[in-house]
Amino acid sequence: MGAVTVCIFSFNRERFLRNCVESVRACMPYANIAIFDDDSTDPDTRRYLAEASSYCEIVAPQTVGTIKHGGLYHNMNAALELFKGSQFVCFLQDDTQVVRPVCEEEFDKIDQIFEENAQLGFIHPCFIRGVDLIKRPVDALPGPGNEFYFRKDTGQSAGIHYSDLVIFKPMRLIRAGWEFQQSEPANDRQAKALFGMMLYMWLPFAMWLPEVPAYRGKNKTLGLKLAERKKNVGFYPFRVWRQEDIVQARAQGNYQLPVAESFLQCVADTPPKPWTYNPLTGLTGLKYLNNLEVAVRRWFKRIVKM
Template identity: 65%
Template sequence: MTILTVCIFSFNRGQYLRNCVESICACIPEADIVIFDDNSDDPETLAYLEKAGDFCRIVEPREVGTIKHGGLYHNMNAALDLLRDSPMLCFLQDDTQMVRPVSSSELKEIGELFEKNPGLGFVHPCFIRGIDLKKRQVTPLAGPAPGFFYRQDTGQSAGIHYSDLVVFKPGRLVDAGWCFRQSEPANDTQARELFGMMAYMWLPFAMWLPEVPAYRGKKKTLGLRLAEKKKCVGFYPFKLLSDDEVEQVREHEPPRLPVAEDFLECTPFSPPVPWTYNPLTGLRLLKNVNNLEVAFRRWFKS
């Protein structure tokens, strides 16, 4: 049985989905890939899903999502139910990618980390977003093993016990009675109650792509469209870290805080730093326009 199954949650971003899948194939060729698509309807995505069906498992949603992340958490629960007997799962989304090779021995080490720490629920495989450091500093705490650390709780709503991008043992979640709730903060609260702190990697292997076109409830508002234009959103995939770069990170003492902008480079060029992951970040007026339109939509539907 494959040590790791990677689940990708997808909607209407064919170019990004392709990049995510290709990065997994390049970095963990032995991994199984399962794509949970949220009823995409654009031709590019549908064409790629048909092609990817030759070497990936494609799963359609079981429920229609009504919350702001579409059917994301419904599909996460479907993944947990469908793959509950898998040794280890990694949840990614179509606007993320793998950034370095991960060997079978490293995957076994992550599996052993869970075995040696029965209260550990999740490992976060991604770099820290530089933009987050503007809100609060990240203070690393001693982790469950040398290659991992915990993050000091400074009162944020998520990211201490849970993230939507995680590695975990599905059987452990099932045994604990876990059910994915409809927001990241709600899941962070659940993870705190059932497990404890999430482990961060000093040498992560995945990351969100910066400045990606965003979908909210599957239909873009005027405020969101204007924000995307202002931010020059686009396709900025990461170059894979070389073996030498990986080794330099491993050997650095003390370990450097894994902030994405300090380690990763986009192609054909990197957007200005700090990178953002929601076009509305830092644009208060357009964010208010977006929120107003979303409120009107909900009111007219009620």
């Protein structure tokens, strides 16, 4: 089993999945790639999965997922078991991208950090979302070494001890009795109990793409469709850093908070800043309409089963 396995969780977004996979192949050529597809129905996605099977492992879901997140957390548990022999596992999703070359020596440093910190469970590889700073500041706390920091707990439900995008040592999780729960807050509480605070990177290597189309429970409600139209959701991939960009970023020092909008550029059109990552963000009325339709669907399914 390889030293680094990148697991990409996907559903019905061929263009985004292809971009994510190709970014891993270009920036982390030594990594094994596994795509956990949540039974995509889109023909383009199905064709791409067949194409990608020649250089990625394609894993079908074994368990039916929840309404909101589909089979995401079930697939995470499958990934933990399937790749327990890997030295590291990195979780990404189809709407994310690796934005810079990541040399194998970086994982040597990550391995050293894990070995020197027995209670460390997770490292977060992504930039800070600028929209999150509107709700609360991100206060960096000193971490082990000068390339990592902790994030001060300011009361958020997730992100202090756990994120769905993480690097971890699978056997450490298994020995601790870890099992992925069905939400980020539940996993954050579990990580707090078993490990403690999650480490952040001063120079991250991955990020969610801004303003992407979304699914909730594998369906698009009317509220979600209207929100996507209002936000002009689309495909906004990031420009991949050159080696000189990395050198320049390191030369600026490690203590500039890595906010995505300050460090990353989209290849072509750039959505308005701060970027959002859920079409319903900031659209209270459409969010209410979306939640109402989801609730009605749940009620109807219960009635049908009776």
